[in-house]
Amino acid sequence: MKHMSPLTKWLLFVVGLIILGCGGGGGGGVVAPTNVTLTGRVVWVGTGGPPNPVASVRVGTTSVATDAFDGFFEIPAPSGTDQVVVTYSPSTGSPVIQTFTFTAATANRDLGDLYIGPETVSVRGRAVSSSGGAEIAGGAVTFAGRSATTDASGVFILTQVAYDPASQAVFFGLRGTIAATGFFDGFFSPASPPVGGVVDVGDVALSPVGGGDPPPLPFNLTGLVQPTATGALATVELRQGTTLIRTATADINGRYKLWVPAGTYTLTATKGAQSGSEPVTITQPSQLTTVNVTLN
Numbered sequence: 001m002k003h004m005s006p007l008t009k010w011l012l013f014v015v016g017l018i019i020l021g022c023g024g025g026g027g028g029g030v031v032a033p034t035n036v037t038l039t040g041r042v043v044w045v046g047t048g049g050p051p052n053p054v055a056s057v058r059v060g061t062t063s064v065a066t067d068a069f070d071g072f073f074e075i076p077a078p079s080g081t082d083q084v085v086v087t088y089s090p091s092t093g094s095p096v097i098q099t100f101t102f103t104a105a106t107a108n109r110d111l112g113d114l115y116i117g118p119e120t121v122s123v124r125g126r127a128v129s130s131s132g133g134a135e136i137a138g139g140a141v142t143f144a145g146r147s148a149t150t151d152a153s154g155v156f157i158l159t160q161v162a163y164d165p166a167s168q169a170v171f172f173g174l175r176g177t178i179a180a181t182g183f184f185d186g187f188f189s190p191a192s193p194p195v196g197g198v199v200d201v202g203d204v205a206l207s208p209v210g211g212g213d214p215p216p217l218p219f220n221l222t223g224l225v226q227p228t229a230t231g232a233l234a235t236v237e238l239r240q241g242t243t244l245i246r247t248a249t250a251d252i253n254g255r256y257k258l259w260v261p262a263g264t265y266t267l268t269a270t271k272g273a274q275s276g277s278e279p280v281t282i283t284q285p286s287q288l289t290t291v292n293v294t295l296n
Contacts, residue, residue: 036079040111041071042086045144045171046164048290051116055088080104086116093118098160100145114145115174117162121194123201127154127178127186130205136180139206143176143188150178161199168193172224172255173290178204189222191253219257220285223292225269225276228254230295234271238280240264261285269293 038059044051050071056063059077066073075084082104088096098116102109123143127136127150135154141147146158156178163171171190178186186206190199221238225231231254238246238258245265250256256269265280274295282289 034079035076036081036105037074037108038077038081038084038105038111039072039074039109040084041113042066042073042088043071043113043115044088044164045115045117045162046167048170048173051088051090053089053091055086055116058085058087059083077105079106084111084114086114088116090118098162102147112145115162117164117171119163119165120160121163122198123158123161123176123190124198125156125176125188125201126150126203127156127180128203128205129183130207131211133203136178136183136206139178139180139183141176141178144171144174150180163194163199165193169224169226169292170290173222173292175222175288176201176204178206180206182209183207184209189255191255219259220287221258221260221267221280221282221289221291223256223267223290225250225254225256225271226292226294230254230271230274231269231293234269234295236293237268237270238265239268240266260289267291267293269295271295 042051042055050066050068054068055066057066057073057075059075059081062075064073064075083099083101086098086100096116100114102111127139128134129136137150137152137154139150141150141156141158143158144161146161148156148158150156174189176188183206186204188201188204190201225234231250232252234250236248236250236256237244238260240263246258246260248256248258260282262282262285266277267280268275268277276293276295278291278293280291
């Protein structure tokens with residue numbers, strides 16, 4: 001076409017601008033965020049509370065201080081970040097520097113509670129099926145801010161786990177989780193001090209989904225009846241005022257487990273002529289609360 005009207009030329013010009021504006025962008029797909037926000041809590045394993053003085057959490061060159069009240073932190077990080085570094089300088093003693101790794105974060109993520117302490121240990125165990133005892137490979141294990149995967153024999157080893165030999169009650173009250181395809185989640189807690197730097201939690205049984213062996217009852221209140229040698233098989237009662245709410249028997253390690261709704265209670269443990277009581281407050285039933293009781 002040798003001659004075009006002014007209108008045709010103008011229309012072709014506009015179409016060209018549109019094409020140029022859309023070109024070179026790779027199809028206009030959803031662009032992944034360049035930054036994400038990581039949140040969590042830093043907890044001192046000796047007390048179960050926030051580090052005092054406060055700790056710092058670092059990603060690359062960015063660093064934030066933990067909250068003095070509860071150890072909470074919030075830090076911006078590049079998308080794909082897979083670790084944070086926690087630094088704590090106590091009033092006395094050596095600085096504590098711990099690196100926590102996780103799967104790459106491509107969206108905002110809550111890292112949960114990251115436990116730090118004056119020492120570290122390894123926690124070892126094995127995931128097995130409660131139906132037949134077969135080893136469970138590929139299970140995701142989490143404990144005290146650390147993570148691992150069970151191997152072909154069902155064995156897992158969590159390294160660099162925070163530990164305080166001078167105050168072990170909080171450590172013994174921590175709960176680990178094992179998640180594996182085709183099974184209900186399994187839970188474990190350490191029951192003895194480390195030997196050669198390793199805490200062995202033994203076999204952790206997971207119930208198959210759809211199997212005839214149901215998973216254990218859930219619990220959100222646990223602890224030890226101490227001393228352990230005396231607390232084994234102690235009777236544990238939870239009361240609200242004078243009303244009995246729950247009762248349980250401590251296991252051979254002195255540990256009890258209860259499911260408790262939100263409220264304020266009194267926990268009493270009895271073994272023979274000895275007894276002990278502690279106040280209990282449950283504010284978030286979805287979170288684990290640890291209360292230890294000493295027999296006198």
